[in-house]
Structures are given as C-alpha cells and as structure tokens.
Amino acid sequence: MSLSIDISGLRRERIAVVPSPLAELGMALHALAEPGHHPGLQGWATGVTARLDPHLADRMCEADFLWRTTFSDLFLPYAGIPGGATLPGASFAEELDLLDKLTDEQFVDAALEFTCALPYDAQGAGALGDTEARRRALELAAARGPRQVRFTTRLLDDPPRIRAWLRQFLEDCDEAFFAETWSRLRHQLAADARHKTELLRHKGLAEALASVSPAVVLDEAEGRITVDKMGQGRTTASGGLLLVPTSLGWPHLMVLHRYGWQPVLHYPVGSPQPVAPPSVEQLTLRMTALSHPVRMRLCRSLARSAFTTSELAQTHGMTAPEISRHVAVLKKAGLITTRRRGRYVLHQLDVTMVARLGSDFLEGILR
Structure with missing residues (x-):
C-alpha cells in the first residue's frame, strides 16, 4: 500500500518547501x-484547553x-488554486484570503471529505x-450525530454563511492561542x-525527500515519488509540488492528493521517529x-x-x-535471531523487536 505522485516533466524550480501557518493551526486543532x-x-494541549474560552471550546x-x-x-487552500x-501565504491572514479564493464547490467537497465519501483522487x-451525493452526505452525517447533521445541512444550503463562520472561528483561534504558538514554532519551521531547500538545490530531490522521511522515496527513472502509507492513491504534480513542514504533526506524514489540486507533502520535523521505521509491508x-497459534506458542519458548x-519439535510435539x-516465517519477519554453536543452530526471539511492534503499528496507521 502506498501513495504515489507522478512528477515526470516537473521542473525543479516548481518544487517548494514552505511553512504554512494555516496548516499548523489545522494540526493544532487536531492535536x-x-x-x-x-x-x-499533552502539556501544550492541557495548557491551551485550560485557558480556552468556553464559547470558543463549544x-x-x-x-x-x-x-x-x-x-x-x-x-491547505493554496493547493486548490488553479x-x-x-x-x-506569508502570514496567517494571507492564507485565510487564499481560503476565500476556493470555489464553493471546492470548499464543500473538501469540508465533507470525511463524511461524504466523495471521490478523492479522481473526478466525481x-x-x-x-x-445523490448530497443525500449520502446527510446520511453519513446522521451516523455521527445531530450536531454534524445540522452543520452539514447548513453547509449544503448556504456555503457562504459557513465559510464566513469558519474564517471567523479560525481568526478567533489565532487570537486565543495560536498566534502565541506560531511565534514559537515558525523559526524552527523556517x-x-x-535546510530542505538547500538540499534540493545542491544535492537533488532524492536527498531532500530522504530528509523528510525514510517513508518517502523517489524513483528518478520513473519520475515518481512513493510514500509508504496504509492507504492507496495517486496524483500528478503537473504545476508544482509543495513540501510543508509541521512541528505539531508527528507521527502524521500526510499527502494531499485531491484530484485537480497541487500535491502537498505535509511532514513532521523534530520528531522522535526512528531512522528507518518499518514499512507497511514489514509491519504486515x-x-x-x-497471528498463527503455533508460532505464538513457539515465541513463548523462544522468548x-x-x-x-529439534528441541522445539520435541517440546511442542x-x-x-x-x-x-x-x-x-518468524525469521523472514525479522522476529527471531539465529546463531550457530558448533553443529547446532539456535533460534531465539528478538524481544526488542517484538516489544516495538505496538508503537510501530500505531505509527504506521497514523503516518
């Protein structure tokens, strides 16, 4: 499973690495x-929540x-501009202005991405x-409760009103807590x-992408970027490609591959991510x-x-x-080690590797 970005024919100068205050606010709200x-x-989130105005929290x-x-x-509204x-934008206000430039259709489809199950990387x-798409959106919203039904209905009936509501809400978040947060984070992101721009300029795209994450790989011969994620999709960077860093995003490595939008790699910086996290294939x-009961019993012995x-055969009948x-099977998965002692080959469970499975799995599904 992976996401791919076709960059064949894309000029190097159309690839940019730029921080985005609006994207960082989105990640702050997610966190x-x-x-x-x-x-x-957790410390940051607790502090923000404790001093949040109750009306804004609602x-x-x-x-x-x-x-x-x-x-x-x-x-990431700039990705949707024709x-x-x-x-x-260079500032939070400029990015809100870019959000205003999206058409009502773009705004509604992006807003209902998680509830309407609209086609994402194909035209629909x-x-x-x-x-029919409206009916499905309201039906799926109903499964999430009356609050979401009310919001979705208002969005479909009067997009300009909801757009004005969202802009005011984002401005209020900026005033309440995000401006202070951004003033601390923007220097690291810049x-x-x-650094990524210098890598891109002097060492090439492959080096720049490798510094983003080991999960991002460039196939120069095919003109394709592949991102190892538990999902599938594809897009083409015909006009440009954006790399947007986030200080609040780890472990999420996100790829905007919406049909007709500029592809964006939204990647975490300063993360505790291991140098070479296991691929989705390795995790699987x-x-x-x-998952096999016999191998689980073998692991109990080998731990x-x-x-x-021969000893395992005798012990387990x-x-x-x-x-x-x-x-x-266990060895191919990298879960056991073997060593030779004379004419005997000894197998033992790699306890450290097994202990990491939970965190590796969680990072893999959240990547």
Missing part, C-alpha cells in the same frame, strides 16, 4: 481534539470533523450539485524549510507471522531461551520440518 495521537503535546466541537480524523484539505503552483460529482509481515529446531517452516 487538541485527539491528544492520544500526540502524547508529546465552537470547536461544532465542526471538529474538519480536523479530528486528521485535518481537512481546507487548511494552476497548481500557488505557495502558502460533488455534494453541492449532485442530489529553518527546516531552508510481522503481524501475520504472530525464554535459545532452542534448536511436532516434526522438525513443521517447526522449520514456522521458524522460517
């Missing part, structure tokens, strides 16, 4: 709504589907102009953007290897001591070939 995704931000709940799951593409080459009918292999194949097949 406040889902603190479990971001354990490293308004956060009113449309939290725009940022609770991840955060809506509305927080031409596919618009950069983020939007909820604002298609009766420094990272300069390990989880599958441990305590090293055993030969199985033949040596049967044990060898199960051991081979």
Whole structure:
C-alpha cells in the first residue's frame, strides 16, 4: 500500500518547501481534539484547553470533523488554486484570503471529505450539485450525530454563511492561542524549510525527500515519488509540488492528493521517529507471522531461551520440518535471531523487536 505522485516533466524550480501557518493551526486543532495521537503535546494541549474560552471550546466541537480524523484539505487552500503552483501565504491572514479564493464547490467537497465519501483522487460529482451525493452526505452525517447533521445541512444550503463562520472561528483561534504558538514554532519551521531547500538545490530531490522521511522515496527513472502509507492513491504534480513542514504533526506524514489540486507533502520535523521505521509491508509481515497459534506458542519458548529446531519439535510435539517452516516465517519477519554453536543452530526471539511492534503499528496507521 502506498501513495504515489507522478512528477515526470516537473521542473525543479516548481518544487517548494514552505511553512504554512494555516496548516499548523489545522494540526493544532487536531492535536487538541485527539491528544492520544500526540502524547508529546499533552502539556501544550492541557495548557491551551485550560485557558480556552468556553464559547470558543463549544465552537470547536461544532465542526471538529474538519480536523479530528486528521485535518481537512481546507487548511491547505493554496493547493486548490488553479494552476497548481500557488505557495502558502506569508502570514496567517494571507492564507485565510487564499481560503476565500476556493470555489464553493471546492470548499464543500473538501469540508465533507470525511463524511461524504466523495471521490478523492479522481473526478466525481460533488455534494453541492449532485442530489445523490448530497443525500449520502446527510446520511453519513446522521451516523455521527445531530450536531454534524445540522452543520452539514447548513453547509449544503448556504456555503457562504459557513465559510464566513469558519474564517471567523479560525481568526478567533489565532487570537486565543495560536498566534502565541506560531511565534514559537515558525523559526524552527523556517529553518527546516531552508535546510530542505538547500538540499534540493545542491544535492537533488532524492536527498531532500530522504530528509523528510525514510517513508518517502523517489524513483528518478520513473519520475515518481512513493510514500509508504496504509492507504492507496495517486496524483500528478503537473504545476508544482509543495513540501510543508509541521512541528505539531508527528507521527502524521500526510499527502494531499485531491484530484485537480497541487500535491502537498505535509511532514513532521523534530520528531522522535526512528531512522528507518518499518514499512507497511514489514509491519504486515510481522503481524501475520504472530497471528498463527503455533508460532505464538513457539515465541513463548523462544522468548525464554535459545532452542534448536529439534528441541522445539520435541517440546511442542511436532516434526522438525513443521517447526522449520514456522521458524522460517518468524525469521523472514525479522522476529527471531539465529546463531550457530558448533553443529547446532539456535533460534531465539528478538524481544526488542517484538516489544516495538505496538508503537510501530500505531505509527504506521497514523503516518
């Protein structure tokens, strides 16, 4: 599973690394709504929540589907401007102005991304102009409660009113807590953007992408960027490609690949991410290897001591070939180590690797 960006024919100067205050506010709202995704931000989230005006807190709940799951593409509005080459604004106010430049259709489709199940990386009918898409949006909103039904109905009936509401809400968030947060974060993000730009200029795109995340790989021969994620999709960077850093985003590595929009890689900086996190394929292999009851029993033995194949066969009442097949699966998944002692080969569970599975799995599904 992966997301791919076709960059064949894209000129180097159309690739930019730029911080985005509006995208960082979107991530801040996500971290406040889902603190479990971001354990490293619990102190910040607790401090913000404690001093939040109750009325603003209620308004956060009113449309939290725009940022609770991840955060809506509305927080990256420059990607939707025709031409596919618009950069983020230099200030928060400029980015709100870019949000105002999206058409009502773009705004509504992006706002309903998580509730309407609209086509994302292909052209399709939007909820604002298609009766069936509207019905489905309201039906899916109903499954999430009356608050979301009310908001979705107002959005479909009167997009300008909701757009004005959202802009005012974002301005109020900026005044209440985000301006202070951004003043602390923007220097780190600007420094990272300069570093990535220098890599891009002097060492090439492959080096710049490798510094973003080991999960992002460039195939220069094919002219394609592949992002290892538990999802599938594809897009083409015909006008430009944006790399947008975030200080609040780890472990999320997000790819905007909406049809007709400029592709964006929204990546975390300063994260505790390991140098080489396991790929989705590796995670799948390990989880599958441990799902078999016989291999689970073998792991119980191998966690305590090293055993030969013959010893395992005798202990578990199985033949040596049967044990060898199960051991081979665990070894291929990287869950056991082997060493030779004379003419004997000893197998033992890699306890550290198994202990990391939970955090690796969580980072993989949140990436």
